[in-house]
Amino acid sequence: MIRVENLKKSFGDHEVLKDITVSIAEKEVVVVIGPSGSGKSTFLRCLNRLEEITSGHVYINGMDIADPKVNINKIREDVGMVFQLFNLFPHKSVLENIMLAPMKVKKVSKEVAEEKALRLLEKVGLKDKANVYPESLSGGQKQRVAIARALAMEPKVMLFDEPTSALDPEMVGEVLEVMKELAQEGMTMVVVTHEMGFAREVGDRVLFMDGGYIVEENKPELLFGNPQHERTKAFLSKVL
């Protein structure tokens, strides 16, 4: 589903991703952990080319998005993304937030888009909030709307960029619950997070990143239970 080969990313002289090669299978849930500044968010943002790729290849369903000729908008329809700060559109109601992209990008009719949006809101437990504006929602509710908004495009992969990092502790659970449900339904997911409990419980594989490399990857029970590298051990001893 996703194949990354020798991906490198620099901001000016600063090389953030040094050489990343990894594959992610369909229906796999891959959790990316690592200290801040390790490049994990940048890695995620290269998967839908929100960051221009300096060198290497990123294949999404066989299409290399590092190729400037590829229609990136078409590929992004299949790659949903959820952001740390939600990035809901404040001038649109919850329902309109979810309906916008299907109507404008996929040219779905208003009726179909609305029905779909309501179904997704029900799924994330916010059907009663359809007509309010994002500013009146709590952080956890905002993030659940953001997930519904991404799902409305019927993506094949979902990218989560620290989806619970900006939330008050009591709201983390409701967002993780939605993500867990999504994983159980077979969604392919790449999740950058500091929630080790989620990684352990939901992840099929955990990548530990540090200094622009994937230092270690393994099944969660093995990576957490028996880390091989010194840096992994040092990191886990601090966060667990």
Place this chain on the structure above:
Amino acid sequence: MDFRFDLIANYAPFFLKGTLLTIGFSVASIILGTILGLLIGLGEMMRNKKLAAPFRVYVTLFRGTPLLVQIMIIHFGFVPLFIGETNVYISGIAALSLNSAAYVAEIFRAGIQSLDRGQMEAARSLGMTHVQAMQHVIIPQAFKRMIPALGNEFIVLIKDSSLVSVIAAPELMYWGNAMQGQYYRPWEPYLTTAFIYLILTMVCDFLLRKLERRLATE
């Protein structure tokens, strides 16, 4: 000092004509200047620096030289060059809108750049093109933020339209000057003129505040 209201009454038809023309100049220039300003602002923000350069030069020229000088150059230079004769209406509207466009472009640019980068990223991550994201996500939000600054610009424009009296466009200031010339009295013509400008700018301010409130509650 005796204040002669009867002289003002005598001149009322001229003031009325002048006021209507001032409104005409202002409305036309606000509309044209805003449209042009939006386009120039978008031009300034183009990622290709070479393509953006002419738009920056435009803003520098029109913000960096006096409107009065621009009116003269347009009226005695460009308008005759293009249509073969002078025309105060064309010159007035052209000068006011071209000048205003430079300021609107900067207001527009500031409005867009004040938005969080995440808004564009969220729109693009959903598969929208840059143009769709601008149209549906960025510009509507930027516009709301622009309204107070834009209102300020409109008020400045209404007042600055008085400058076209120097090319004898028969607007409000022109008739104020004419009345002063006829009676050799300073107070009646100029206080009347000032009072009418004040009404016009207050109405403009009122309408914009109403719009701002309506957009805020939407």
